[in-house]
Amino acid sequence: MSVFHFExxxxxxxxxxxxxxxxxxxxxxxxxRPTVRRARSWGGFDPEFSRKLGARGxxxxxxxxxxxxxxxxxxxxxxxxxxLLAAGAPAGAHWVAERQSGPLLxxxxxxxxxxxxxxxxxxxxxxxxxxxxxPDSGSDLASIRTRAVRKDxxxxxxxxxxxxxxxxxxxxxxxxxxxxxxxxxxxxxxSQFLVDxxxxxxTIRPIINLAGSHDFNEVxxxxxxxxxxxxxxxxxxxxxxVTTELAFERSGPERYLSSIALVLALIEHVxxxxxxxxxxxxxxxxAQLMTLRQMSLSVAGMLQAxxxxxxxxxxxxxxxxxxxxSVPEVVHALMDIEPTIDTGGDLQQTLGYLVQRxxxxxxxxxxxxxxxxxxxxxxxxx
Amino acid sequence: xGELGRLLSDTVTRLFNNLVTKxxxxxxxxxxxxxxxxxxxxxxxLTLPLxxxxxxxxxxxxxxxxxxVRAAGKHTAPVPLAETxxxxxxxxxxxxxxxxxxxxxxxxxxxxxxxFARAGGGGTLHGTATRVPWGATAxxxxxxxxxxxxxxxxxxxxxxxxxxxxRSLALEPRDTLVFDxxxxxxxxxxxxxxxxxxxxxxxxxxxxxxxxxxxLLEQSARYATERKQFGKPIGNFQAxxxxxxxxxxxxxxxxxxxxxxxxxxxRGEPRLAVAAAKVRAGEAAGLxxxxxxxxxxxxxxxxxxxxxFATRRLWSWRAEFGSESQWAQVLGxxxxxxxxxxxxPDLTMR
Numbered sequence: 001m002s003v004f005h006f007e008x009x010x011x012x013x014x015x016x017x018x019x020x021x022x023x024x025x026x027x028x029x030x031x032x033r034p035t036v037r038r039a040r041s042w043g044g045f046d047p048e049f050s051r052k053l054g055a056r057g058x059x060x061x062x063x064x065x066x067x068x069x070x071x072x073x074x075x076x077x078x079x080x081x082x083x084l085l086a087a088g089a090p091a092g093a094h095w096v097a098e099r100q101s102g103p104l105l106x107x108x109x110x111x112x113x114x115x116x117x118x119x120x121x122x123x124x125x126x127x128x129x130x131x132x133x134x135p136d137s138g139s140d141l142a143s144i145r146t147r148a149v150r151k152d153x154x155x156x157x158x159x160x161x162x163x164x165x166x167x168x169x170x171x172x173x174x175x176x177x178x179x180x181x182x183x184x185x186x187x188x189x190x191s192q193f194l195v196d197x198x199x200x201x202x203t204i205r206p207i208i209n210l211a212g213s214h215d216f217n218e219v220x221x222x223x224x225x226x227x228x229x230x231x232x233x234x235x236x237x238x239x240x241x242v243t244t245e246l247a248f249e250r251s252g253p254e255r256y257l258s259s260i261a262l263v264l265a266l267i268e269h270v271x272x273x274x275x276x277x278x279x280x281x282x283x284x285x286x287a288q289l290m291t292l293r294q295m296s297l298s299v300a301g302m303l304q305a306x307x308x309x310x311x312x313x314x315x316x317x318x319x320x321x322x323x324x325x326s327v328p329e330v331v332h333a334l335m336d337i338e339p340t341i342d343t344g345g346d347l348q349q350t351l352g353y354l355v356q357r358x359x360x361x362x363x364x365x366x367x368x369x370x371x372x373x374x375x376x377x378x379x380x381x382x
Numbered sequence: 383x384g385e386l387g388r389l390l391s392d393t394v395t396r397l398f399n400n401l402v403t404k405x406x407x408x409x410x411x412x413x414x415x416x417x418x419x420x421x422x423x424x425x426x427x428l429t430l431p432l433x434x435x436x437x438x439x440x441x442x443x444x445x446x447x448x449x450x451v452r453a454a455g456k457h458t459a460p461v462p463l464a465e466t467x468x469x470x471x472x473x474x475x476x477x478x479x480x481x482x483x484x485x486x487x488x489x490x491x492x493x494x495x496x497x498f499a500r501a502g503g504g505g506t507l508h509g510t511a512t513r514v515p516w517g518a519t520a521x522x523x524x525x526x527x528x529x530x531x532x533x534x535x536x537x538x539x540x541x542x543x544x545x546x547x548x549r550s551l552a553l554e555p556r557d558t559l560v561f562d563x564x565x566x567x568x569x570x571x572x573x574x575x576x577x578x579x580x581x582x583x584x585x586x587x588x589x590x591x592x593x594x595x596x597x598l599l600e601q602s603a604r605y606a607t608e609r610k611q612f613g614k615p616i617g618n619f620q621a622x623x624x625x626x627x628x629x630x631x632x633x634x635x636x637x638x639x640x641x642x643x644x645x646x647x648x649r650g651e652p653r654l655a656v657a658a659a660k661v662r663a664g665e666a667a668g669l670x671x672x673x674x675x676x677x678x679x680x681x682x683x684x685x686x687x688x689x690x691f692a693t694r695r696l697w698s699w700r701a702e703f704g705s706e707s708q709w710a711q712v713l714g715x716x717x718x719x720x721x722x723x724x725x726x727p728d729l730t731m732r
Contacts, residue, residue, distance in 0.1 A: 004630060006638045008645060019730070086726040260726075267722040274718045276711055283710030286717050286725070287661035290654075291639040293729055298638060312634075319631040375630050376623035379603045
């Protein structure tokens with residue numbers, strides 16, 4: 001039986017020096033924006049902020065220089081990410097492109113694709129969406145039905161993607177389509193494509209979330225044409241690639257820091273000399289945060305060492321999202337305040353924002369149930 | 383983990399695998415002192431990992447000692463090994479010689495104060511220490527006492543205080559010691575915080591809990607693949623799989639929180655990391671023991687099965703050297719006093 005091993009990691013001095021640089025930049029770029037805006041974090045879509053970050057060379061930090069990267073370590077990138085998240089920086093315009101699309105192209109893309117897309121992503125000019133889920137395919141991703149059929153030097157696509165975050169304000173998506181139907185082998189015949197979201201035959205419709213915000217979309221393909229040279233990797237290699245891509249999505253500090261703005265607002269609210277109950281609540285929250293940071297850093301260390309910490313990443317995400325969701329609960333249990341949207345102080349508004357976002361934390365990027373299945377497999381139970 | 387840590391870890395694991403049997407734990411729970419086990423630990427150089435080599439120790443750091451303490455928890459070794467490690471370190475910090483044999487530490491409660499009074503070249507101890515682990519069995523007790531405003535590390539021999547024997551849920555000795563002018567063997571000004579026993583005691587309990595939680599996960603995952611119901615191993619059922627995945631998360635969290643505290647101790651300021659570790663491991667202890675018992679069903683509720691060696695220890699350890707509530711308040715007050723802007727810098731402090 002394999003017991004997961006989380007080795008304690010130290011960051012190298014250059015990563016800590018870099019942290020100071022990032023903090024100075026963020027203090028200037030974010031100024032005194034209120035906590036409730038910081039709570040949006042990478043849910044905030046701000047192309048100007050992303051371009052500023054790109055101008056510093058801080059998007060695609062680990063990528064080769066010839067594609068606009070800096071060839072710095074994964075641990076330096078980790079420091080950048082955790083600083084962005086802790087400060088609540090609006091990193092949404094480059095988040096997906098930097099975290100998933102770019103690394104996917106580096107791994108499986110053609111030289112022409114890399115040259116065309118990576119430098120623009122690194123400049124913070126190119127936003128990406130992810131086209132995976134469909135109306136009848138959520139956790140069971142391999143059941144997708146959107147078809148891409150070969151025709152005239154490319155593919156004709158028909159079908160519908162849903163929960164496509166930022167499709168309405170991104171230039172491209174990386175989408176998973178079915179290029180072949182292999183009976184009884186649903187993991188075969190899948191392929192990934194770079195899709196220009198402005199192409200004819202693509203209709204993007206908003207899906208408004210329960211809080212009234214427009215982040216999600218439905219993306220409908222009706223005879224949309226995707227050229228052959230926009231396929232990422234081999235025809236039929238989509239499943240292998242997409243599982244690699246999802247691993248990038250599970251291991252980061254964004255899986256435990258989503259509610260940190262509410263912890264900060266609570267500290268402000270209870271003041272320097274809290275009563276024993278408030279002190280205990282703060283202490284328990286801090287204990288979780290300290291522990292999760294060490295767990296998350298440990299996974300970053302494994303990635304830096306070239307290991308494959310898929311199981312450990314699933315553990316961090318499961319424990320991390322459980323913590324993120326507990327924060328609004330704990331604040332509610334401690335305080336006699338109502339969560340608000342327009343009025344009230346920082347604590348009330350941040351609570352109002354996060355209590356409505358919290359359900360998504362254990363859904364996005366693989367549900368809690370999917371993650372626990374992965375962990376159970378690691379324990380030898382499946 | 384360094385070279386020494388790995389060596390200690392291998393040695394202690396081999397030794398525990400050979401010697402800490404069900405029979406040994408059961409006999410210790412009936413009150414027998416496991417002398418052979420203790421002697422093997424001493425001969426293996428595992429009792430004093432932090433004492434300099436010149437004084438007969440292993441000359442290691444807390445990060446090395448961590449592997450020994452975690453293993454002691456995992457194997458539920460019924461000896462005051464972790465207490466001896468802290469006691470040896472306290473004596474070393476004060477420049478005092480470390481006697482052979484099992485040691486323990488006192489006072490284990492924050493509100494208990496023991497007073498040291500100088501007399502001639504030596505001194506005497508005054509006050510009561512409740513529920514001291516192996517308080518009447520250990521050869522010596524290492525006490526951080528008050529000498530006016532300065533803390534003193536004092537060494538007293540077995541029998542120096544009046545004993546009221548008691549025990550923990552795990553049937554380990556937890557004895558009350560009343561010192562009424564008891565002579566000390568040695569004493570010296572402490573170069574540690576006045577509450578060092580509670581602080582480092584909480585740290586070892588966190589690591590022991592992390593170890594015992596590992597044992598729960600291993601036992602539970604194994605049982606889930608062996609036990610069949612409805613024609614298949616119960617581990618095939620998603621409800622069981624998800625509970626064990628949850629347990630794995632608690633095991634991982636407790637483990638890294640505890641290790642982080644030991645590394646912080648080597649850096650000299652472990653208070654917040656120890657507080658976090660005691661809180662996180664304690665939470666994991668309660669929830670983890672619950673899951674392990676649920677997976678094991680009725681057989682795990684019997685004395686015949688070995689699951690309870692870990693779960694009863696977890697239930698008592700989480701409440702010793704300060705509860706989760708107490709340490710959470712310590713941590714929360716520190717965080718509040720430093721303010722919201724300092725939270726993230728503190729979390730990322732090296």
